[in-house]
Amino acid sequence: MMVPTGLMATNLTIEAPVIEFLVFALLLTVPFDLLRKRFLRRQRRLDEAFNRARFLGIGRAR
Incomplete structure:
Protein backbone atom coordinates (compact mmCIF):
# COMPACT_ATOMS: atom_id res chain seq x y z
CA MET A 1 0.00 0.00 0.00
CA MET A 2 1.39 3.40 -1.00
CA VAL A 3 1.16 6.28 1.44
CA PRO A 4 0.65 9.64 -0.29
CA THR A 5 3.14 12.30 0.70
CA GLY A 6 3.58 16.03 0.25
CA LEU A 7 0.92 18.05 -1.51
CA MET A 8 -0.92 14.95 -2.68
CA ALA A 9 -1.60 13.92 0.91
CA THR A 10 -3.41 17.16 1.73
CA ASN A 11 -5.16 17.47 -1.63
CA LEU A 12 -3.95 21.08 -1.67
CA THR A 13 -4.11 23.13 -4.81
CA ILE A 14 -2.21 26.39 -4.99
CA GLU A 15 -4.07 29.01 -6.95
CA ALA A 16 -2.30 31.14 -9.57
CA ALA A 25 7.31 39.04 -2.85
CA LEU A 26 10.54 37.20 -3.65
CA LEU A 27 11.46 39.60 -6.46
CA LEU A 28 10.65 42.58 -4.25
CA THR A 29 12.58 41.53 -1.15
CA VAL A 30 15.79 40.08 -2.62
CA PRO A 31 17.15 43.34 -4.14
CA PHE A 32 16.44 45.26 -0.92
CA ASP A 33 18.23 42.60 1.09
CA LEU A 34 21.28 42.84 -1.19
CA LEU A 35 21.28 46.64 -0.90
CA ARG A 36 21.00 46.41 2.89
CA LYS A 37 23.97 44.03 3.05
CA ARG A 38 26.03 46.35 0.85
CA PHE A 39 25.09 49.34 3.03
CA LEU A 40 25.97 47.50 6.23
CA ARG A 41 29.33 46.40 4.79
CA ARG A 42 30.15 49.99 3.78
CA GLN A 43 29.01 51.32 7.16
CA ARG A 44 31.19 48.79 8.99
CA ARG A 45 34.24 49.87 6.94
CA LEU A 46 33.57 53.52 7.73
CA ASP A 47 33.19 52.76 11.43
CA GLU A 48 36.47 50.83 11.45
CA ALA A 49 38.29 53.67 9.67
CA PHE A 50 36.83 56.21 12.09
CA ASN A 51 37.86 54.16 15.12
CA ARG A 52 41.36 53.65 13.69
CA ALA A 53 41.75 57.39 13.08
CA ARG A 54 40.46 58.20 16.56
CA PHE A 55 42.86 55.69 18.10
CA LEU A 56 45.81 57.22 16.20
CA GLY A 57 44.73 60.74 17.13
CA ILE A 58 44.25 61.84 13.52
CA GLY A 59 42.01 64.88 13.17
CA ARG A 60 41.82 65.52 16.89
CA ALA A 61 41.07 69.08 17.91
CA ARG A 62 43.81 70.58 20.04
Whole structure:
Protein backbone atom coordinates (compact mmCIF):
# COMPACT_ATOMS: atom_id res chain seq x y z
CA MET A 1 0.00 0.00 0.00
CA MET A 2 1.39 3.40 -1.00
CA VAL A 3 1.16 6.28 1.44
CA PRO A 4 0.65 9.64 -0.29
CA THR A 5 3.14 12.30 0.70
CA GLY A 6 3.58 16.03 0.25
CA LEU A 7 0.92 18.05 -1.51
CA MET A 8 -0.92 14.95 -2.68
CA ALA A 9 -1.60 13.92 0.91
CA THR A 10 -3.41 17.16 1.73
CA ASN A 11 -5.16 17.47 -1.63
CA LEU A 12 -3.95 21.08 -1.67
CA THR A 13 -4.11 23.13 -4.81
CA ILE A 14 -2.21 26.39 -4.99
CA GLU A 15 -4.07 29.01 -6.95
CA ALA A 16 -2.30 31.14 -9.57
CA PRO A 17 -2.71 34.45 -7.63
CA VAL A 18 -0.96 32.88 -4.64
CA ILE A 19 1.97 31.80 -6.80
CA GLU A 20 2.10 35.25 -8.42
CA PHE A 21 2.15 36.87 -4.98
CA LEU A 22 4.96 34.62 -3.77
CA VAL A 23 7.05 35.34 -6.87
CA PHE A 24 6.36 39.08 -6.54
CA ALA A 25 7.31 39.04 -2.85
CA LEU A 26 10.54 37.20 -3.65
CA LEU A 27 11.46 39.60 -6.46
CA LEU A 28 10.65 42.58 -4.25
CA THR A 29 12.58 41.53 -1.15
CA VAL A 30 15.79 40.08 -2.62
CA PRO A 31 17.15 43.34 -4.14
CA PHE A 32 16.44 45.26 -0.92
CA ASP A 33 18.23 42.60 1.09
CA LEU A 34 21.28 42.84 -1.19
CA LEU A 35 21.28 46.64 -0.90
CA ARG A 36 21.00 46.41 2.89
CA LYS A 37 23.97 44.03 3.05
CA ARG A 38 26.03 46.35 0.85
CA PHE A 39 25.09 49.34 3.03
CA LEU A 40 25.97 47.50 6.23
CA ARG A 41 29.33 46.40 4.79
CA ARG A 42 30.15 49.99 3.78
CA GLN A 43 29.01 51.32 7.16
CA ARG A 44 31.19 48.79 8.99
CA ARG A 45 34.24 49.87 6.94
CA LEU A 46 33.57 53.52 7.73
CA ASP A 47 33.19 52.76 11.43
CA GLU A 48 36.47 50.83 11.45
CA ALA A 49 38.29 53.67 9.67
CA PHE A 50 36.83 56.21 12.09
CA ASN A 51 37.86 54.16 15.12
CA ARG A 52 41.36 53.65 13.69
CA ALA A 53 41.75 57.39 13.08
CA ARG A 54 40.46 58.20 16.56
CA PHE A 55 42.86 55.69 18.10
CA LEU A 56 45.81 57.22 16.20
CA GLY A 57 44.73 60.74 17.13
CA ILE A 58 44.25 61.84 13.52
CA GLY A 59 42.01 64.88 13.17
CA ARG A 60 41.82 65.52 16.89
CA ALA A 61 41.07 69.08 17.91
CA ARG A 62 43.81 70.58 20.04
